[in-house]
Amino acid sequence: MxxxxxxVTGLASGYGDVQVLWGVDLDVNEGEIVCIVGSNxxxxxxxxxxxxxxVTARQGEIRFAGENLLNAGPDxxxxxxxxxxxxxxxxxxxxxxxxNLLLGAYLRSDRSEVEGDLDHVFDLFPILKERASQDATxxxxxxxxxxxxxxxxxxxxxxxxxxxxxLGLAPRLIERLGEGLQAINRHGITILLVEQDVMTxxxxxxxxxxxxxxxxxxxxxxATLSDDPVIRQAYLGA
Ligand SMILES: Nc1ncnc2c1ncn2[C@@H]1O[C@H](COP(=O)(O)OP(=O)(O)OP(=O)(O)O)[C@@H](O)[C@H]1O
Ligand SMILES: [Mg+2]
Numbered sequence: 001m002x003x004x005x006x007x008v009t010g011l012a013s014g015y016g017d018v019q020v021l022w023g024v025d026l027d028v029n030e031g032e033i034v035c036i037v038g039s040n041x042x043x044x045x046x047x048x049x050x051x052x053x054x055v056t057a058r059q060g061e062i063r064f065a066g067e068n069l070l071n072a073g074p075d076x077x078x079x080x081x082x083x084x085x086x087x088x089x090x091x092x093x094x095x096x097x098x099x100n101l102l103l104g105a106y107l108r109s110d111r112s113e114v115e116g117d118l119d120h121v122f123d124l125f126p127i128l129k130e131r132a133s134q135d136a137t138x139x140x141x142x143x144x145x146x147x148x149x150x151x152x153x154x155x156x157x158x159x160x161x162x163x164x165x166x167l168g169l170a171p172r173l174i175e176r177l178g179e180g181l182q183a184i185n186r187h188g189i190t191i192l193l194v195e196q197d198v199m200t201x202x203x204x205x206x207x208x209x210x211x212x213x214x215x216x217x218x219x220x221x222x223a224t225l226s227d228d229p230v231i232r233q234a235y236l237g238a
Contacts, residue, residue, distance in 0.1 A: 011060035038211035081158035104154030142173035
């Protein structure tokens with residue numbers, strides 16, 4: 001087995017006096033779509049924010065593509081090849097869709113190739129091309145999520161982490177975003193997805209990690225977890 005692209009071991013982190021993550025182990029192999037599920041407040045966002053260097057880790061290891069990224073800081077994590085699409089999308093008000101997309105590429109030195117990548121994300125989500133000069137924050141929720149994902153891939157990441165893909169979106173849009181993610185994945189980008197909607201998450205991902213009160217309660221193939229009575233009762237409404 002080759003080494004996983006991302007390997008998190010014994011990760012602990014939190015805010016001030018409050019510890020949120022307690023010894024989290026997680027691995028993502030190159031080419032996979034992996035999801036993280038769990039109830040509100042379980043620590044999913046904190047886990048992504050600790051991986052991307054926005055929350056300080058207290059203990060543990062984060063290895064990515066052979067590098068140690070523990071507390072390396074957000075710019076170093078992005079440069080190493082991890083893009084983070086945050087919960088709530090966080091597009092910049094007063095800036096066009098195109099400028100929001102270009103911000104995703106702000107650390108790249110290959111400026112000449114950035115225009116080509118813009119065309120690529122416009123192919124992926126054609127509505128973004130139609131709306132290229134519109135204030136990004138005036139778009140619909142689904143369009144904003146497409147823009148946030150597209151901004152993430154403008155950094156040419158090896159790993160794209162998305163926090164709450166489907167939140168507040170209609171089923172048809174969620175399906176469209178899912179297809180977009182599968183296309184991104186086919187282009188060679190590994191995906192780590194945090195998702196409230198476990199059904200959607202399990203359809204997209206081949207493996208899942210279940211977070212409960214800051215710990216990994218369960219992990220495995222989504223096909224196996226879908227048949228697990230505890231998971232079915234707690235997360236699939238069965
Ligand atoms: N900036 C912060 N300062 C202090 N505590 C925080 C902060 N952000 C999150 N927390 C706390 O950390 C815990 C985990 O929150 P987190 O946002 O990681 O959960 P989550 O699994 O993403 O939840 P949700 O499904 O609602 O998005 C919660 O108890 C939350 O109140
Ligand atoms: Mg969250």
